[in-house]
Amino acid sequence: MIEVKDIYKSFDGVQVLKGVSATFETGKTNLIIGQSGSGKTVLMKSIVGLVRPEKGEILYDGRDLLQMNREQVRSLRTEIGMLFQGSALFDSETVLGNVEFPLMMYTRMSDAERRERAQFCLERVGLKGADDKYPSEISGGMQKRVAIARAIALNPKYLFCDEPNSGLDPKTSILIDELLSDITHEYQITTVINTHDMNSVLGIGENIVFINKGYREWVGNKELIYETTNEALSHFVFATDLFQKVKEYVIHNARR
Numbered sequence: 001m002i003e004v005k006d007i008y009k010s011f012d013g014v015q016v017l018k019g020v021s022a023t024f025e026t027g028k029t030n031l032i033i034g035q036s037g038s039g040k041t042v043l044m045k046s047i048v049g050l051v052r053p054e055k056g057e058i059l060y061d062g063r064d065l066l067q068m069n070r071e072q073v074r075s076l077r078t079e080i081g082m083l084f085q086g087s088a089l090f091d092s093e094t095v096l097g098n099v100e101f102p103l104m105m106y107t108r109m110s111d112a113e114r115r116e117r118a119q120f121c122l123e124r125v126g127l128k129g130a131d132d133k134y135p136s137e138i139s140g141g142m143q144k145r146v147a148i149a150r151a152i153a154l155n156p157k158y159l160f161c162d163e164p165n166s167g168l169d170p171k172t173s174i175l176i177d178e179l180l181s182d183i184t185h186e187y188q189i190t191t192v193i194n195t196h197d198m199n200s201v202l203g204i205g206e207n208i209v210f211i212n213k214g215y216r217e218w219v220g221n222k223e224l225i226y227e228t229t230n231e232a233l234s235h236f237v238f239a240t241d242l243f244q245k246v247k248e249y250v251i252h253n254a255r256r
């Protein structure tokens with residue numbers, strides 16, 4: 001579990017996070033949602049230590065990131081997997097080489113052990129047999145799977161995904177969401193996903209944190225979101241006709 005307590009962050013005198021508190025639960029897909037510019041990325045970067053907040057606590061199962069020394073941060077990093085926007089694969093490395101990379105950086109595994117672990121992860125994400133291909137030779141959805149395999153290579157306790165569906169078609173997006181959700185449950189990972197994607201929100205939102213103008217305005221899940229009376233959240237999630245109709249359908253059926 002990750003607990004974020006009363007986080008403040010500003011850039012050049014402009015307050016971006018204004019006392020955000022949230023809990024991200026173990027073994028669940030935790031979503032951070034909000035409009036563009038609301039502070040989602042700054043919040044996620046603060047949690048992983050890429051941005052240092054002026055104030056607050058970031059507790060990884062009770063361990064405060066902001067109080068850690070360099071060695072403790074390095075050790076915590078081995079427990080964290082990250083999936084960046086795009087896929088951020090190394091173009092000059094094969095699929096297998098990409099997945100082996102964190103193992104090379106953070107473990108003393110032998111070549112054979114590394115290969116075996118990387119192949120296991122590739123198989124887990126449904127990419128058996130693609131070891132020797134280069135990122136440019138595979139589709140965007142497959143690249144995302146390689147990035148997921150790389151992110152889970154070190155068997156992380158915590159997994160951070162920044163807009164995992166960006167650039168993917170709706171069908172592939174759902175498959176990637178399902179994969180992230182399955183992995184989260186199977187390995188009991190605390191998964192935190194930054195997303196704009198309403199399909200993801202309504203599909204895998206087990207714990208949803210809504211950020212609006214630097215404040216945490218709502219916390220709930222994909223069931224509760226249909227009943228929200230929060231105007232900003234409702235406007236954000238049900239902005240399109242399609243999602244408005246989904247909402248009406250769900251509420252109508254719940255009352256029958």
Ligand SMILES: Nc1ncnc2c1ncn2[C@@H]1O[C@H](COP(=O)(O)OP(=O)(O)OP(=O)(O)O)[C@@H](O)[C@H]1O
Pocket residue numbers: 011012016034035036037038039040041042043196
């Ligand atoms: N390094 C930085 N320096 C100055 N301002 C920044 C920096 N990083 C973020 N900001 C500002 O903080 C605000 C929140 O940005 P953030 O990237 O967190 O938004 P977001 O909710 O993730 O948006 P999007 O969904 O478009 O990625 C924006 O106004 C942005 O310009």
